[in-house]
Amino acid sequence: MMNETKIDWAEMSWNPVTGCYHGCPYCYARRTAHRFDAGMEDPTPLPGGLHVLDHKIKATPYPYGFEPTMHRYRLDQPERQTEGRTVFVCSMADLFGRWVPTKWICDVLDACQRAPQHRYLFLTKNPARYLELDHLALLPHSENFWYGSTVANMDAVGMYPMPHANINTFWSMEPLLGPVDMDAAEGLPAWVILGAETGNRKGKVIPKREWVDQLAAFCAENEIPVFYKGNLREHFPDLPASALPWEV
Numbered sequence: 001m002m003n004e005t006k007i008d009w010a011e012m013s014w015n016p017v018t019g020c021y022h023g024c025p026y027c028y029a030r031r032t033a034h035r036f037d038a039g040m041e042d043p044t045p046l047p048g049g050l051h052v053l054d055h056k057i058k059a060t061p062y063p064y065g066f067e068p069t070m071h072r073y074r075l076d077q078p079e080r081q082t083e084g085r086t087v088f089v090c091s092m093a094d095l096f097g098r099w100v101p102t103k104w105i106c107d108v109l110d111a112c113q114r115a116p117q118h119r120y121l122f123l124t125k126n127p128a129r130y131l132e133l134d135h136l137a138l139l140p141h142s143e144n145f146w147y148g149s150t151v152a153n154m155d156a157v158g159m160y161p162m163p164h165a166n167i168n169t170f171w172s173m174e175p176l177l178g179p180v181d182m183d184a185a186e187g188l189p190a191w192v193i194l195g196a197e198t199g200n201r202k203g204k205v206i207p208k209r210e211w212v213d214q215l216a217a218f219c220a221e222n223e224i225p226v227f228y229k230g231n232l233r234e235h236f237p238d239l240p241a242s243a244l245p246w247e248v
């Protein structure tokens with residue numbers, strides 16, 4: 001089923017694919033998956049440590065831990081939810097990771113297209129995959145599809161030749177790990193999310209106020225709405241109100 005989410009910029013999360021090989025040190029999804037990992041053996045694993053499940057496993061949503069898994073039985077869930085919601089797709093994976101079979105991605109995008117009552121938010125650390133799919137005419141340009149890229153610091157900015165004029169894009173700058181000069185990017189997103197790292201990881205980065213103010217000023221100048229996450233407001237309670245681009 002689709003789940004209510006604590007993520008404050010979406011209403012539901014939906015995870016037809018779980019698991020990720022990026023290995024980010026601050027990953028909450030990996031911690032969660034390992035907590036529920038039943039250590040099951042897959043009788044028919046795919047090459048590359050990938051798994052496909054046709055039926056729900058009652059004991060745990062993560063039978064193969066954080067190894068990439070397609071949960072095929074979840075693909076009809078958006079259709080079954082008739083009331084339109086804002087859905088974060090694959091909060092427990094990177095659906096566009098380079099290891100994900102194109103067929104899996106297409107199956108998820110098709111499921112979204114079959115349920116146009118919802119708004120879909122995708123997020124990746126591998127936006128090159130958006131471009132690859134787009135070149136193959138496999139990336140829907142629907143108005144209710146939002147393609148997000150994680151930009152934690154300047155290292156990521158050079159990776160983002162998005163957006164195309166005719167698709168909705170956003171940057172999730174969460175966790176913000178350093179100053180970011182958005183002016184250095186090739187294309188600007190239509191929306192920005194700013195957030196801080198949660199948890200108590202050794203080496204956790206607390207964003208500096210000047211990083212946030214600089215981004216806020218750039219976005220104001222370029223008319224880009226900004227959503228300030230609750231975990232950033234904990235550090236800076238006086239931040240301005242958040243904006244969602246479909247409400248502006």
Ligand code: SF4
Pocket residue numbers: 020021022023024026027028029030091092093094125
């Ligand atoms: S990309 Fe996301 S899901 Fe993958 S390891 Fe990093 S934080 Fe976790």
